[in-house]
Amino acid sequence: MSELKNDRFLKALMRQPVDRTPVWMMRQAGRYLPEYRAVRAKAGDFMSLCKNTELACEVTLQPLERYEMDAAILFSDILTIPDAMGLGLYFETGEGPKFRKPVRTEADIDALEVIDTASDLSYVTDAVTMIRRELNGRVPLIGFSGSPWTLATYMIEGQSSRDFARAKTMLYTQPELMHQLLEKLALSVIDYLNAQIRAGAQVVQIFDTWGGALSHAAYAEFSLAYMQKIVDGLISHHDGRDVPVILFTKGGGLWLEKMAGTGCHALGLDWSTDIAAAKSRVGDRVALQGNMDPAVLRADPAVIESQVDAILNGFGAGPGHIFNLGHGITPDINPDHVKVFIDAVHKFSAKY
Ligand code: CP3
DSSP states (O other): OOOOSOOHHHHHHTTOOOSSOOBOOTTOSSTTSHHHHHHHHHHSSHHHHHHOHHHHHHHHHHHHHHSOOSOEEOSOOTTHHHIIIIIOEEEETTTEEEESSOOOSHHHHHHOOOOOHHHHOHHHHHHHHHHHHHHTTSSOEEEEEEOHHHHHHHHHHSBOOSSOHHHHHHHHHOHHHHHHHHHHHHHHHHHHHHHHHHHTOSEEEEEETTGGGSOHHHIIIIIIHHHHHHHHHSOOEETTEEOOEEEEETTOGGGHHHHHTTTOSEEEOOTTSOHHHHHHHHTTTSEEEEEEOGGGGGSOHHHHHHHHHHHHHHHOSSSOEEEEESSOOOTTOOHHHHHHHHHHHHHHHTTO
């Protein structure tokens, strides 16, 4: 593998000193970019784009052509695992993901098999291999998966949900059944992320998008415990380097100490957490990634710059900060504002 030319992101994840704060954006390859929309149109639809190795590689690299980002993230989706389990994923324009065969009963869960990435999801590892080759050491590549709990919500609800009525009903009325499902998902995620690491992903992030919807006790038992299992099961060293793991629980600000206790390397923060407070709580154990409200990108350049500076100032001096948004960028954002954002991180962070 070629020499890494920009290792700011990997250094910051290991809480080593860097010349300026590394930055990338969740959903950085996406609909706010006209060139992304053009390639998706060529592919036909979103899942066909994910399954087309060349095109998935092309859209992964698109944001790096426009902006000086310090990491690339594999273009794919968290719902590839339930799709591979046979749930029949499809997307209806404007409505988000849906499953033809949601998981509702004990029989449904019994019938699920832990995935074998090599045979079920080779389109994902093929994309990782090609992206690493095309990146040619420019920046590190992030692989990712959903957390078991977050995947389970989509599988049980059959689509996006506001209140997770069905998933929470199962959690409280049939907790053993929920544990069976989460166990199968955790084993699948371990296989999936390890396959991504072997194919060339240098960092992995676990998206626990809906962990914050759980009660304090339920978070520990039904989300964090399975992320712990994943952290324990991942390849920790590959190709001469440690493989850092980032845990992102949206709405997880109350549980940072518990998350840091899993042995992960970094925590993704959403915008509801004060980064200075987070640093004083767990900054001696893990790096912190975040956490500008994506809505700031709708404001004028001067506002974007001052919000970037405020977060850099909140984190303050010392290593261990990766700049990011507190959640994914939305499709309505002007691509010029993203340039203002990325450039502001570079411009202002050198002084810290
Ligand atoms: O960050 C990146 O650039 C990498 C690619 C990526 C996508 N999805 C591409 C995508 C990543 C990391 C994801 C993760 C993902 N997918 C999550 C967790 C992250 C988060 O946002 O909390 C979740 C919950 C999903 C499930 C999912 N996929 C939803 C809810 C949707 C619909 C979103 C919407 O705004 O309509 C998707 C589709 C999806 N995944 C798109 C992209 C670029 C948009 C699809 C399109 O192009 O039409």
